[in-house]
Amino acid sequence: MTTHEYIAQRAKDQRFILKRPISYLEIGVLEGNSMAAVLDGDAVHQSVGIDTFGVEYGGTGKGSSIHILERFKTELHRLLIIQSDSHYVLPLLSGKFDLIYIDGDHSAEGCRQDLEDCLHLLPPRGIILVDDIDNPNHSYLLQVVESFVAKHGLEFDHHRIGPGLAEIYG
Ligand SMILES: C[S@@+](CC[C@H](N)C(=O)[O-])C[C@H]1O[C@@H](n2cnc3c(N)ncnc32)[C@H](O)[C@@H]1O
Numbered sequence: 222m223t224t225h226e227y228i229a230q231r232a233k234d235q236r237f238i239l240k241r242p243i244s245y246l247e248i249g250v251l252e253g254n255s256m257a258a259v260l261d262g263d264a265v266h267q268s269v270g271i272d273t274f275g276v277e278y279g280g281t282g283k284g285s286s287i288h289i290l291e292r293f294k295t296e297l298h299r300l301l302i303i304q305s306d307s308h309y310v311l312p313l314l315s316g317k318f319d320l321i322y323i324d325g326d327h328s329a330e331g332c333r334q335d336l337e338d339c340l341h342l343l344p345p346r347g348i349i350l351v352d353d354i355d356n357p358n359h360s361y362l363l364q365v366v367e368s369f370v371a372k373h374g375l376e377f378d379h380h381r382i383g384p385g386l387a388e389i390y391g
Contacts, residue, residue: 224383225258228322228350231388232264235319235348242266246318246342248307248335249325249352250274251281253289259320260296268296269318271303271310271325278327311338318342324352329361336369336389347391355385363387 222230235243245265250256250272259265270289276282286302293300303310307325321343323335332351339349354363363379366387370377380386 222382224352224386225255227380227382227386228255229258229261231348232259232320233262236264239319239346243319244317246321248323250289250302251279253292255322255324266299268300269303271305271307273306274304308334311335314342316342317344317347319344319347321349323349327353327359329365332362332365333369340373343391345391349389351387353384354379354387
């Protein structure tokens with residue numbers, strides 16, 4: 222199973238467990254491939270994607286979200302794209318997201334901050350997924366996740382999927 226397939230499956234699982242369509246937050250949209258996997262089907266009723274569309278961490282460098290709006294033009298009734306630095310916008314968001322996928326700033330401090338900033342958006346039974354925890358280029362990310370869950374008394378599973386995926390339970 223690929224990372225994208227796993228995220229899409231967790232969206233469907235959450236919809237089944239919560240007995241309603243879910244809300245999804247994605248940090249790091251790039252070309253929209255993970256977003257497309259999650260939006261395939263009716264598990265999600267509201268989806269928010271955040272990306273600078275700059276050059277950091279494999280970014281498109283397009284400096285704009287137009288390619289995403291074009292790709293998902295039939296989904297805009299349930300998709301909001303915010304072109305911004307997650308570290309600026311996450312503290313400003315309100316509401317709750319049943320599934321959150323962190324795949325943006327891959328620095329240790331950036332990932333730690335994204336995790337902290339997502340906590341107020343996580344409802345009971347919500348899930349945070351963090352990508353690349355086994356990626357040798359970001360070998361510190363597993364420790365970032367371990368420190369975060371220990372600090373907040375949370376639990377997580379370490380999935381050996383793709384470049385490694387942490388699943389943190391709210
Ligand atoms: C690995 S890619 C995302 C891949 C995408 N999730 C997928 O699977 O198709 C990382 C993305 O995070 C974005 N990014 C990096 N730092 C960011 C930040 N501080 N705020 C928002 N987006 C950021 C980059 O622009 C890039 O598009």
